[in-house]
Amino acid sequence: MHVEAHPRYRNDPQAERASELISACVHCGFCLATCPTYLDEADERDSPRGRIYLIKQLLEAGEAGSATRTHLDRCLTCRSCETTCPSGMQYGKLLDIGRGMLEEQVPRPPLERGFRALLRHILSRPALFSGLLKPAQLVAPLLPQALARKIPPRQQPGSRPDTVHARRMLLLEGCVQAAATPATNAALARILDRLGISLEAAPGAGCCGAVNYHLGAHSDGLDNMRRNIDAWWPAVEAGAEAIVSSATGCGSLLVDYGELLAHDPDYADRARRISALCRDAAEILAEEDLRSLKPAPGPGPVAVHTPCSQQHALKQPQLVKQILAAAGFQLSQTQDDHLCCGSAGTYSILQKQRSNRLRERKLLALEAGKPQLIVTANVGCQLHLGEQSQAPVRHWLELLDPAADHGN
Structure with a gap:
């Protein structure tokens, strides 16, 4: 898909990157069959292909309205479409760029803008979130x-x-997770x-x-990243083996x-080094001898x-199942594993009705085997x-916790 960018976007790195990403789309429509928001109401504007066209229109016309923003807001950024796409479309990156451009060019009503800012500031500050929780x-x-x-x-x-x-790894404590589910990182x-x-x-x-x-506040998000790099860098230079996250998001x-x-x-150089060191907990455990855990x-x-x-982002669709099965846990049958549960960061707050519908469908798929x-x-x-x-819902790491007692 070719983009004829509007003159206002000449020499704009974000617009150039968006145009480059759009060029991978071949209009095939395979993404529609795996997009939760398209399957929910069958509106092409709420599909990856439809949103790609909307961003293309923004780049070519130099402007967009609130309707475009609405359809971009409705995306879960689940990236299921990326797994399905035969041409390697990096849709998640395109959506982030489009959302950032719209936040600057199409201001939201004051109350909506204020609520989203409040949400960002509470959820991204662990001490504040914990103090409220x-x-x-x-x-x-x-x-x-x-x-x-x-x-x-x-x-x-x-x-x-x-x-x-002798072996040392750094932990990303997280913000909501540190307060709401501290058992995960302790495990x-x-x-x-x-x-x-x-x-x-x-x-x-x-x-x-x-x-x-992901909410379009790119400057604040990049500042979060810089702060983490500064915090981690001394330990990286001292030989930390990895930076581990137990939250895949x-x-x-x-x-x-x-x-x-x-x-x-x-x-730039330090950020590349940090990315190379970042690993999900499942990746770490998959390479270790887990027999000593005796779950x-x-x-x-x-x-x-x-x-x-x-x-769809980390490309680990079966890794947790493989680890738990090898550890001796009985896994029940599930259905529609590729579909989103509707959480998607702040989506369950900002798009509540659709999120709840997706959760209901996901729970039916998860509970089919009576776990x-x-x-x-x-x-x-x-x-x-x-x-x-x-059924109770826990983080999978709690099952392997040497201190766990599943009978309680």
Whole structure:
């Protein structure tokens, strides 16, 4: 697909990159069959191909209206279309550029703009989010059930090991995950400790940048990335083996730091190094001998929900299932594994009705095998599914935790 860019976009690196990405699209429409938002209401403008045309129109006309923004907002950025595309279209990167351009050129109404800014600032600041979550957890038993379900129950993560091993890795603590599901990283620390690896958190590191960047606040998102690079760099220079994320949504952005900061002469080289070191927890464990973990007996059939970020961005569609099966857990049959659960970062807040419909469909697919437990690899999916699931929803790392007791 060829783009004749409007004169206003001459010498605009973002517009040039968007035009280059669009050129990969061959109009085939294969993406429609795997796009959750297109399957939901069969509106071509809410399909990858339709949104590509809308961004192309923006680049050629030099302007766009609020309708274009609406259809881009409705995208989950699940990137299922990328897995389906026969021509290697990098749709997620194109969408981020299009959203960023529209945020600058088509200002939102003040109330909507203020709400999105508030959402970004709360979710990307771990201390602030934690400060709001704790009192909410205290009053949750007094709230109506529908509202109480939206507040994740308080977890008891247990202590983390303090043994210092020769092998060292850095941990991305995350923002929402650090407060809402602290058991995840505590489990990962104990697992790696049993494998002879120290897991360290770098003071000063924070949100990976995904919340800001995917909502079109590119400048804030890039600042998040720079702050993390500054925080991690001393440990990298000291020989840290990897930078580990236990949230696949975060991990799928970490691997793009090098590309997103390629234009920044002060950070480009370090960003490429950081991206090369970033690895998902499943990648780490897949290369280790896990026999020393001796996980507790499983709770019965376990359904694995592989997040879109793990399937389509990190390209690990079967990795968690393979690890758990090798560890002796009984996995239940699931359906439509390629479809999104509807969480998608802030999507479950900003596109609530569609998100809930997608969750209902996903839970039917996950619960088809009557599992006793559902596990996933991303905090957003875990919290979103957990609101309505009949079975408990946990992070898959908790099953391998040496301190775990699945009977409780």
